[in-house]
Amino acid sequence: MDAPATYLNWAFILISIPNLLMILGMILLFIVALVAPFPHGSEEPGAEEHRHE
Amino acid sequence: MSESTREPVADRANWTLALRRFLERRLPIVHLLPDRQPYYVGSWVYIFGVVAIAALAWIVATGVLLVFFGPQWWHVSNIGHFVNALHFWAVQIFFVFMVLHLWGQYFAASWRDGRAPTWVVGVIVFAISIVATFTGYVAQQNFDAQWIAVNAKDAMNAVGVGAFFNVLNFGQMYGLHILFFPIAVATLVVVHLVQVRMRGVVKPIDPPGAEPPQAELPRSEPHASQGPVA
Numbered sequence: 001m002d003a004p005a006t007y008l009n010w011a012f013i014l015i016s017i018p019n020l021l022m023i024l025g026m027i028l029l030f031i032v033a034l035v036a037p038f039p040h041g042s043e044e045p046g047a048e049e050h051r052h053e
Numbered sequence: 054m055s056e057s058t059r060e061p062v063a064d065r066a067n068w069t070l071a072l073r074r075f076l077e078r079r080l081p082i083v084h085l086l087p088d089r090q091p092y093y094v095g096s097w098v099y100i101f102g103v104v105a106i107a108a109l110a111w112i113v114a115t116g117v118l119l120v121f122f123g124p125q126w127w128h129v130s131n132i133g134h135f136v137n138a139l140h141f142w143a144v145q146i147f148f149v150f151m152v153l154h155l156w157g158q159y160f161a162a163s164w165r166d167g168r169a170p171t172w173v174v175g176v177i178v179f180a181i182s183i184v185a186t187f188t189g190y191v192a193q194q195n196f197d198a199q200w201i202a203v204n205a206k207d208a209m210n211a212v213g214v215g216a217f218f219n220v221l222n223f224g225q226m227y228g229l230h231i232l233f234f235p236i237a238v239a240t241l242v243v244v245h246l247v248q249v250r251m252r253g254v255v256k257p258i259d260p261p262g263a264e265p266p267q268a269e270l271p272r273s274e275p276h277a278s279q280g281p282v283a
Contacts, residue, residue, distance in 0.1 A: 022149070030153055033097035040095055 085250050093257050098161075101154035108147035109242065113235060115140040120231050124194040144186055151179060163255040171248040178241045185234030191220050192227040202226075 005016040064070055118136050119127050126133040155175070164172040191202040202220040209215040219225055 026149060026153060030098075030156055033101070033153070033157075036097055038095045038097055 080247065080251065084253075085247070087250070091254060091256075094254050098157040099254070101150045101157055105147055105150040105154055106242065106246075108143045108150060109238070111143035112140060112147060113239070115143060116231065116235065128194065144189070148182070148186070151182065155179065161255060162258060165255050166252070168248075168252050168255055171245065171252060174241055174245045174248060178238060178245060181234060181237050181241065185230065185238055188226045188230035188234060192223060192230050194223070 005018050007014055007016050008020065115136050119133075119140060122133060122136075127137040128134075158172070158175070187205070191198050191205065205220045206215060209218055209220055
C-alpha cells in the first residue's frame, strides 16, 4: 500500500493509474446519472399545475 | 401626531424593522422550505450536490472527534484510525461529488436567469475547499504531512504567500484547518443553498414540449431559450 503508484506517460501527459481510474469513474457516474431513470413518486393532485410553472 | 404620520420616521430609524422587512421580502419561508419541485429536478444529476453536502456533514462530525482526541489518538488507537479514515474518505467523496455537481451545473449553464451569484459562490466554495483540504494534509502529524509541506513551501514562496501561510508551521495549518476553513466552507455552503432555494433550479435549456424557436428569430432571443415548461 505504501508502494508508489504506476504512472502512465504519453507525450506531455503524466498521470497515475489511481487518478486515471478516479477520473474515468467520475465520467462514468456522470453519464449514468444522465441516462438512468429517476424514481418518481405517485402524482399528487396539483402536480400537473406545478409542472407548468 | 397621529400614528400614521409618526410610523415612517420610526421605520427609517429602526434597523431591526428594516432587516425584518428585508428578510421577509427576500427570504420568504415558502421558498426556503418548498414542498414541491419542478419536474426536471427528477434526475440523478441533482443528487450530486446533496451527496456532497452529506459528505461535508461527515467531514465536520468526524473532524470534531479528531479535534477532541488529538493526534496520538488518531495515529495509535484502532478507533482513532477508523475515525481518521472516515474523515479522509468523506473528503474524497465530498470532492468527487462536488466536481460532479459542478459538471452538471456547467453543462446546464445554471448561471442563467439571474443565478450568476449562486454559481460564483459555488466556485468560491470549491476553491476554499481545496485550500482547506491542503491544510488538512499538512496537519496529519506524520511523514506524509512533512513530505507534502516541505515540497509545498517552495510553491507558496514562489507565489509570495509563504510569509503568512507557512506550511511548515503545524500550529498555523492546524488552526486554519479546524477553525477558519470549516467556518468559511460551511457558511458559504449555507449561502449557496439559500441562493438555490430563492432562485429555484434553473430550467432546462431545451425543455421537452417547448415550442421550437422561430426560424426568423436569432437563438439569443429570450423567449427562444425560455419557452414554456412541459
